[in-house]
Amino acid sequence: MKPNRNKTVLLVFSLSAKIEAERKPLFGGKKQEVSTQFFDLLIKNTLEVANKSSVDVVWLDETQQHGNTFAERYTNAYKSLYTQGYTNVISIGNDTPNLTASHIQQAVDAMATKKVVFGPSIDGGIYLFGVHKSIFNEDAFKNLPWLTSKLSNKIHSLAVAKNVPFTVLETLQDINTKVSAIEYACANPNSVLASFIIAYLSQRSKKAIKTSNNIVSSFYTSSFLRRGPPSL
Known part of the structure; x- marks a missing residue:
């Protein structure tokens, strides 16, 4: 943990790779080990990005989280960090591979003058959430529509x-x-994660799933010919 100079902490709120794979079998129920390896890569990438930040970093997996529901566990994590003396808690998960140290620094900078900062996900959720201690309300926080497509809009409207x-x-x-x-994988064909996804998804899945921009089929037939050096 880095020295705490500005009372801001970055919380990596994440399940372990094994539990993530059980709850999100991205590569099929019979490929649990493959899903675990994939989430290992995601977590490693997330922690590398987090450790480049200018603030303290705390990683809480399921062995350190307390509560019966996601909302309870997430709320309790914020409460615990405020109790430890932090004024700003900024949290991230482990499932946003395009998250960079720059995004985190933008959030840290924003909290110098703002009370809330959040990063919306394409699916309507959020990938980053910063809250100043002065406006933290346990009941309101717990009752946000966590794990739904309404979360980002709800935070904005509130x-x-x-x-x-x-x-x-x-x-x-x-x-x-x-x-x-x-x-x-389609949007980031040169990444290590894209290579992993392509290598382990079955041919049936590749043919069955189409994206809205209709580029999946051509991606699988030609992307390897265009790829440069892999990067996360």
Whole structure:
């Protein structure tokens, strides 16, 4: 953990790769080990990005989270960090591979003058959420529509309604389903994660799933011929 100079902490709120694979079998129920390896890569990438930040970093997996529901566990994590003396808690998950240190720094900078910062996901959720201690309300926080496509809009509308100064970051794509995994691979063909996705998804899945921009079929037949050096 880095020295705490500005009372801001970055919370990596994540399940372990094994549990993520059980809940999100992206590569099929019979390929649990493959899904685990994939989430290992995602978590490693997330922690590398997090550790480039200018603030303290705390990673909480299921062995350190407390509560019966996601909302309870997430709320308790924020409460615990405020109790430890932090003024700003900025959280991220492990499923947004295009998240960079720059996004995190933008959030840290925003919290110097704002009370809320969030990064919307394409599916309507969020990939980053920063909340100042002064406006944290346990009941309201717990009752947000977590894990739904309404979350980003709800946070935005509440901030506007309550006149809370806020910043919205760039919208990014997270990976929670097989479709989102393929869409990510199409958009980032030179990445290590894309190579992994392409290598392990079955031929049947490749043919069955189409993206809205209709480029999946051509991607699988030609992307390897165009690829440069892999990068995360």
